[in-house]
Amino acid sequence: MQTAPPRVVGPADGKAGFLGSIGVRFMLDGDCSDGGFALVEHPMSAHALAAPLHKHAREDEYSYVLEGRMGALLGDDVLEAGPGDLVFKPRDQWHTFWNAGDDPCRILEIIAPAGFERFFSELVDLGGVAQADPAVLGALCGRYALEMDPSSVPDLIARFGVRFPAEPLVR
DSSP: OOOOOOOOOOTTOSOEEEOSSSEEEEEEOGGGTTTSOEEEEEEEOTTBBOOSEEEESSOEEEEEEEESOEEEEETTEEEEEOTTOEEEEOTTSOEEEEEOSSSOEEEEEEEESTTTHHHHHHHHHTTOTTTSOHHHHHHHHHHTTEEEEGGGHHHHHHHHTOBSSOOOOOO
16 A cells, blocks of 8 residues: 655645536545545535535545535435534435535535545536536536436525525635
8 A cells, every 4th residue: 555645735735626616626635545535625605506416326425614604405404514513425315515604615525435536626627517518417427426416406596595506706
């Protein structure tokens, strides 16, 4: 097993991009953890919906709230989390999340095992979920064992007062 060298990831380090409704900053990829996990930051503008309802077949996600309020729909459960809270989003469960407030929200997203961070990288290259050709997006989801339900967006917007797509968070 080869381990990555120690390092400090500063607040401006890592490639940043836009996923079509929320941002992404790549902090640690699977190469740094021998595939164990990846870490990205998601900055979200006010009331931004991150994605349609979706579920992962291969990885769990853990969202640690740095600032603001994160709302989440996990199966049938609706919850809100604030700074210092950790939200567990297990694989094979339909879920989505959003900025539940009027102020910016930032979360650290731990992806375990690693690999799904590459989905985000490819999605950035496609111009984000709102700009991607549906067939290309469908193929991308298939490669990463992600099921996505775009038809869920209108209900999520009405139910939670969110926007999709949303504008990038400008700091």
